[in-house]
Amino acid sequence: MTELSQIYDLMRASPMNDWVGGSDPEKVGDACVNVLRRHVRLNGASKVLDFGCGIGRGLVSLHKAGVRPTKIVGMDIMPPVIEFCEQNIAPTVPNTTFELIEGMNDHYDRFIDERDRASHDDLRKKYQGYFTDGYAFSVFTHVTQDDFQKLLDFVSSMMKPGGRFLFTCFELNAFSRHMVLSGQSMFPLDRQRMMDAQDVFIANADDPLSFIAFDADLIRDMVWKAGMTITRVSYGCWMGGGIGESLQDVIVCTKLPELKKIDDVEMTPLVRREPDRPMTPPWPKRLRRYLKRRLG
Numbered sequence: 001m002t003e004l005s006q007i008y009d010l011m012r013a014s015p016m017n018d019w020v021g022g023s024d025p026e027k028v029g030d031a032c033v034n035v036l037r038r039h040v041r042l043n044g045a046s047k048v049l050d051f052g053c054g055i056g057r058g059l060v061s062l063h064k065a066g067v068r069p070t071k072i073v074g075m076d077i078m079p080p081v082i083e084f085c086e087q088n089i090a091p092t093v094p095n096t097t098f099e100l101i102e103g104m105n106d107h108y109d110r111f112i113d114e115r116d117r118a119s120h121d122d123l124r125k126k127y128q129g130y131f132t133d134g135y136a137f138s139v140f141t142h143v144t145q146d147d148f149q150k151l152l153d154f155v156s157s158m159m160k161p162g163g164r165f166l167f168t169c170f171e172l173n174a175f176s177r178h179m180v181l182s183g184q185s186m187f188p189l190d191r192q193r194m195m196d197a198q199d200v201f202i203a204n205a206d207d208p209l210s211f212i213a214f215d216a217d218l219i220r221d222m223v224w225k226a227g228m229t230i231t232r233v234s235y236g237c238w239m240g241g242g243i244g245e246s247l248q249d250v251i252v253c254t255k256l257p258e259l260k261k262i263d264d265v266e267m268t269p270l271v272r273r274e275p276d277r278p279m280t281p282p283w284p285k286r287l288r289r290y291l292k293r294r295l296g
């Protein structure tokens with residue numbers, strides 16, 4: 001069994017570390033886990049999806065932080081990174097498996113060879129409604145608008161109703177557009193390109209998926225179409241101005257929960273201001289009846 005420090009050393013020594021960003025893998029992994037733990041509650045019963053896991057920086061740091069889910073599945077489209085994870089991480093980090101999955105990505109296709117990869121349909125069948133929690137760090141910062149939707153649909157199909165999925169991205173909103181246009185962003189982003197951008201901003205025309213940002217309404221819409229809803233947002237500091245706890249924006253989605261029968265819905269109890277006067281029928285009952293009529 002390999003020590004975790006040895007796994008990080010293997011990552012540092014591998015050219016694959018450059019493919020996933022090039023920074024120190026332990027520092028990046030730890031930072032991802034800090035973000036994850038701030039927003040998603042993991043415990044021994046969690047079944048966790050690491051979507052676009054790369055060389056497994058997040059997974060290893062999760063184990064290092066003492067998080068012991070019942071299952072962690074790492075998925076990625078690049079055969080060499082999945083081989084690395086299978087050889088170096090699976091034997092050391094318990095309950096961990098990896099899936100090499102289908103998918104094209106102009107930014108990563110040069111690392112993809114002819115190895116058989118599992119189709120989204122097969123994986124949908126295998127993991128339908130399985131994961132209680134999931135995350136994708138620096139994946140939705142490198143995909144086309146088309147793939148953004150397809151990948152959210154795919155991930156959502158594997159999430160349990162009520163489950164949480166956290167992903168990072170670059171969100172275009174009034175503030176981030178203003179900051180980029182004012183030359184404040186932490187990357188050298190072209191102001192004219194931002195001026196011309198509508199729902200999608202591509203920083204580099206020669207490598208469009210090296211940095212891609214999407215409008216807030218578009219992201220919200222895609223998440224909803226995938227059967228999830230955004231339940232938390234924590235902005236990063238990529239646009240400058242010193243706000244944010246991380247570099248990229250963090251979006252937490254909840255897979256739509258199963259709906260309860262109207263009579264089983266717990267209502268906020270109301271305070272009775274006049275204790276002697278019976279409230280007939282009590283407001284919550286009237287409210288229930290009204291909702292029942294409206295919603296069935």
Ligand SMILES: C[S@@+](CC[C@H](N)C(=O)[O-])C[C@H]1O[C@@H](n2cnc3c(N)ncnc32)[C@H](O)[C@@H]1O
Pocket residue numbers: 019020021032051052053054055056057058075076077078081101102103104105108136137138139142143147151
């Ligand atoms: C910048 S790396 C981040 C890796 C990892 N999440 C981390 O933080 O260490 C982006 C990863 O997304 C993966 N990726 C890109 N397109 C994908 C897709 N369509 N489906 C699944 N993974 C994808 C890439 O292969 C790459 O490993």
